[in-house]
Amino acid sequence: MTQRDSQPGTRPSTVYDVVVVGAGPAGSRAAHSAARSGATTLVLDRATFPRYKTCGGGLIGPTLASLPEDVEVPVQQRITRASFTIRGGSHFEQVAGDRVLSLVNRSEFDAILLAAATRAGAEVRTGVTVTGVSEQDDLVTVTTSDGAVRARAVVGADGSASRLGRYVGVDLRQIDLGLEVELTPDAAAAARWSGRVHLDWGPEPGSYAWVFPKQDVLTVGVIMAKGSPGKTKQYLTDYVAQQGLSSLPVARDSGHLTRCRTSDSPLGRGRVLVAGDAAGLLEPWTREGISYAVRSGALAGTQAARIGTGSAAPEEGVAAYERGVSEALGTEMAVGEQTLRAFERHPRAFHTMLRTRLGWRAFTRITRGDTTLAHMTRHRVVRVGLAAMNRW
Secondary structure, eight states: OOOOOOOTTOOOOOEESEEEEOOSHHHHHHHHHHHHTTOOEEEEESSOSSOOOOOOOEEOHHHHHTSOTTOOOOOSEEEOEEEEEETTEEEEEEEOSSOOEEEOOHHHHHHHHHHHHHHTTOEEEESOOEEEEEEETTEEEEEETTEEEEESOEEEOOOTTOHHHHHHTOOEEEEEEEEEEEEOOOHHHHHHHTTEEEEEEOSSTTOEEEEEEOSSOEEEEEEEETTOHHHHHHHHHHHHHHTTOTTSOEEEEEEEEEEEEOTTOOSEETTEEEOGGGGTOSOTTTOOOHHHHHHHHHHHHHHHHHHHTTSSOHHHHHHHHHHHHIIIIIHHHHHHHHHHHHHHHOHHHHHHHHHSHHHHHHHHHHHHTSOOHHHHTTSHHHHHHHHHHHHO
16 A cells, blocks of 8 residues: 655645545545546545554444455454343353354554555545645635645545534534453463354443454453443443453553434535544444445545536535435434334343344344344334334
């Protein structure tokens, strides 16, 4: 992958068709899509790649199906088993005949996606911090630590604390705090966790925890509604102890906020579109965001290229992008919100369902991408069941 670390103070005179701010899954996928559409494309990111990213690193079927064809996913573990507890008790395990989840290190995964964008023709500048954005006439000026960059269209993919999201006016309705530790397993722990993930339904409404094994580390994390950092930290401490992992060395610990948009939140303003975390796009129940990032990134890159090359007016491109997101992701997010509300009220019902053959089959079909929560609610029994749990 070719990256250029620009010298401070340089102010390129080039006007790009598309500038993408952020080189995570949403940004790299947007850049790939824009470049493949024929747009001159520049990617900016404040980090130097590869870089660490707080994330469990679980890739579900929709993620894998939405990656560029030339991307070889750096899978650390292929998961065929899952175990479950509720508040540390009622343990059971389920086994699948085939992969239900692929686990990656985000540093490797993100670097490979960025390399694919470069191969598609995008220029990449790392170590560059974006400090502002403004529009005048038919140009967007992106102010950076390396000087001003001009473009005819911009995709904001700069994460959950997005500067571009604030510019567009993204409205958020759900904010959660995730805490994570990476533990270095001994041989016994590595063997015990090989090919298996563990999920625990937590002590606070909507909370849950996970163990995701990689080649050299165990990624252990919890997520809970923002506002109770002490409880969230205690849940992580307790969970690590419950899994018998307290004695393992901590390789890294970190935290992050996940943010979910309102259904009517804007996805664009003028010549600026936002994708992934910057747009508040994620599944509200599980807070899974990688599939939403790559899918929205591909849509944003295509429409930004249309705006940037002059084949669509800005308002037309923004409207097309918003329709695309609504059709591809909107229903999934709405059903995810309903599912979260039901899960908050009745976590034990979900735990019990996963013990059953039908419940486990539904779980694996969703993770493999054979179906979605939204599609499952077309069945009257599922739809009525969710509605009833939300009333009780």
